[in-house]
Amino acid sequence: MVQRSAGKGAAITVEHLSKSYGDTMAVRDVSFEVQQGEVFALLGPNGAGKTTTVEILEGFRPRSGGTVRTLGVDPADHSTQRWLRTRIGVVLQELAIEPYYSVRQVLTRNAGYYPNPRPIDEVIELIGLREKADERIKKLSGGQQRRLDVGLGIIGNPELLFLDEPTTGLDPAGRRDTWDLIQRLSSAGTTVLLTTHYMDEVEALAHRVAVLFGQEIVASGTPSSIGGRDLGAVTIRFRLPEGVALDELPIAVELAPDDHVVVHTEDELRVLHALTGWALDGGHALAGLSVLRESLEDVYLGLTRSEP
Amino acid sequence: MIDGAGAREVPEKGSFRGMSDLPLVARQVRFEQLSFWLNPIGALMTIAFSVVFLILLGATAGTSTVSSYGHIKLIDYYVAGFCGYGVMAACFTILAITLVNRREMGLLKRLRLSPLPTWMAMAAILVNAMIVATLGVILLLVVGRLGYSVHGPAHWLPFIVTLIVAMLCYSALGLGMSTLVPNADAAGPMVSLTFFILVALSGLWFPIAPGSGLATFADYFPIRHLIDALVASFTGQPGTPLWPWRDLGVMAIWGVAGVFVGLRRWSWSPKRG
Numbered sequence: 001m002v003q004r005s006a007g008k009g010a011a012i013t014v015e016h017l018s019k020s021y022g023d024t025m026a027v028r029d030v031s032f033e034v035q036q037g038e039v040f041a042l043l044g045p046n047g048a049g050k051t052t053t054v055e056i057l058e059g060f061r062p063r064s065g066g067t068v069r070t071l072g073v074d075p076a077d078h079s080t081q082r083w084l085r086t087r088i089g090v091v092l093q094e095l096a097i098e099p100y101y102s103v104r105q106v107l108t109r110n111a112g113y114y115p116n117p118r119p120i121d122e123v124i125e126l127i128g129l130r131e132k133a134d135e136r137i138k139k140l141s142g143g144q145q146r147r148l149d150v151g152l153g154i155i156g157n158p159e160l161l162f163l164d165e166p167t168t169g170l171d172p173a174g175r176r177d178t179w180d181l182i183q184r185l186s187s188a189g190t191t192v193l194l195t196t197h198y199m200d201e202v203e204a205l206a207h208r209v210a211v212l213f214g215q216e217i218v219a220s221g222t223p224s225s226i227g228g229r230d231l232g233a234v235t236i237r238f239r240l241p242e243g244v245a246l247d248e249l250p251i252a253v254e255l256a257p258d259d260h261v262v263v264h265t266e267d268e269l270r271v272l273h274a275l276t277g278w279a280l281d282g283g284h285a286l287a288g289l290s291v292l293r294e295s296l297e298d299v300y301l302g303l304t305r306s307e308p
Numbered sequence: 309m310i311d312g313a314g315a316r317e318v319p320e321k322g323s324f325r326g327m328s329d330l331p332l333v334a335r336q337v338r339f340e341q342l343s344f345w346l347n348p349i350g351a352l353m354t355i356a357f358s359v360v361f362l363i364l365l366g367a368t369a370g371t372s373t374v375s376s377y378g379h380i381k382l383i384d385y386y387v388a389g390f391c392g393y394g395v396m397a398a399c400f401t402i403l404a405i406t407l408v409n410r411r412e413m414g415l416l417k418r419l420r421l422s423p424l425p426t427w428m429a430m431a432a433i434l435v436n437a438m439i440v441a442t443l444g445v446i447l448l449l450v451v452g453r454l455g456y457s458v459h460g461p462a463h464w465l466p467f468i469v470t471l472i473v474a475m476l477c478y479s480a481l482g483l484g485m486s487t488l489v490p491n492a493d494a495a496g497p498m499v500s501l502t503f504f505i506l507v508a509l510s511g512l513w514f515p516i517a518p519g520s521g522l523a524t525f526a527d528y529f530p531i532r533h534l535i536d537a538l539v540a541s542f543t544g545q546p547g548t549p550l551w552p553w554r555d556l557g558v559m560a561i562w563g564v565a566g567v568f569v570g571l572r573r574w575s576w577s578p579k580r581g
Binding site: 058060082085088090092093094095096097098100101105110111112113114136152156 | 332336339342343346349413414415417418420421422423424425576
């Protein structure tokens with residue numbers, strides 16, 4: 001079989017997308033692009049417009065304005081919707097599986113909807129339910145049902161996979177297994193549009209991320225650079241050496257309640273040079289020395305706390 | 309290693325591919341049937357309820373007759389009547405509750421996002437309900453013949469046509485009813501209450517005198533017309549036309565109304581009202 005080629009044009013193009021329900025704006029002037037083979041994360045608090053945006057891209061909901069292309073077609077065009085749906089996979093925010101089927105039965109049924117489905121046993125293996133393949137779905141744990149939900153999303157061998165909070169309800173091992181699966185799908189060229197509230201998930205999976213707040217995109221970029229994260233201040237911490245007073249240090253510092261010394265600076269290279277040079281010259285230990293950049297969560301909270 | 313599907317193709321247009329779609333419909337019907345029988349208690353309740361009623365009431369019917377239906381035997385009336393009851397249970401009650409539950413569980417949304425065309429999914433649900441209703445009718449006829457020596461129907465073709473029209477009518481009403489139910493918790497009570505009110509108006513539990521106020525009121529609803537049409541073709545009672553056009557017409561009008569309400573209020577997303 002052929003591996004998909006990544007990075008060959010846009011899988012999704014969104015330009016000035018808007019959606020309103022009566023007088024209420026759900027999405028306002030949203031624009032972004034997702035390249036083929038990319039994992040793109042859409043972040044935002046509840047009610048920010050993530051699910052509405054995703055539903056418009058899937059062709060589930062009509063838009064009020066703007067231009068959208070999903071795999072090169074307008075998802076609202078009914079004449080190409082059947083074609084489009086054979087090429088996308090969807091994992092919904094909430095579990096949606098019939099309780100009486102077995103794992104194998106429901107996967108077999110859904111595989112029949114697609115022209116080029118993945119083999120059933122391969123999917124069962126990928127989602128880690130080999131031992132439960134013939135078990136009724138109602139007897140599976142919540143985490144196992146969630147993994148089956150992901151399996152239903154990939155059974156059609158999609159070019160583009162929409163994952164709406166796919167690891168909610170999973171235990172840590174289940175989350176890591178799902179991350180591993182998403183990374184393998186991405187490596188094979190599957191484009192993934194992910195919404196999640198877990199920042200570690202974004203850092204582990206996403207090539208790029210956009211933050212929706214107040215129905216519009218307030219920041220976008222790579223997880224390491226979004227919101228100026230790579231350029232912002234860092235926090236340097238270390239334990240104050242024994243017998244040294246604060247004013248003996250070569251830089252201005254603050255004393256934290258846990259007896260650590262804290263320095264906030266945007267010029268970490270010069271500060272570290274001064275500090276380590278002083279320690280080496282004086283024979284002082286800088287126990288617990290750490291340099292912390294603002295976390296993705298800090299950036300996210302900063303972007304979504306204030307009024308847009 | 310996970311493999312992909314290759315280069316992007318030119319989008320294919322249209323959601324109907326003619327005869328090549330039929331195997332997919334048949335396959336979907338098979339899975340609907342599987343889903344129905346995998347819940348044996350639910351399946352039993354749907355099919356056996358009318359049979360149990362027939363056995364209980366048949367045991368007390370003796371040689372009684374129904375004067376308002378040209379003195380036909382009461383047991384004949386029950387067999388034909390419970391065929392209508394079974395159709396309504398399968399096509400109205402079960403279909404409405406199933407659609408509400410699927411909508412509220414997000415199953416309809418998932419279905420909508422799959423490549424299976426909407427018409428195919430709905431056709432499979434409808435055919436499944438009709439299969440269940442047909443099995444119920446066959447079981448009632450067998451019980452009537454073996455248990456009570458009831459030899460019917462007298463006129464097979466009108467009887468079968470009436471059943472088909474009734475299945476379509478009550479499926480349409482089930483579709484419409486499902487859109488009026490705000491959430492899964494309300495589905496059972498709301499649909500069952502409607503069902504029992506309609507059955508009470510049918511005269512199945514107690515005969516309604518023709519020309520009475522209640523009979524006039526009941527004539528506006530489709531259930532009494534179903535029972536009348538089935539009883540007439542089942543017993544071949546003298547003085548009734550071979551084809552119950554008026555009864556079929558009233559059911560058809562109600563069916564159109566059900567489809568109209570269903571399409572106007574349809575939602576693929578959970579309402580959770």
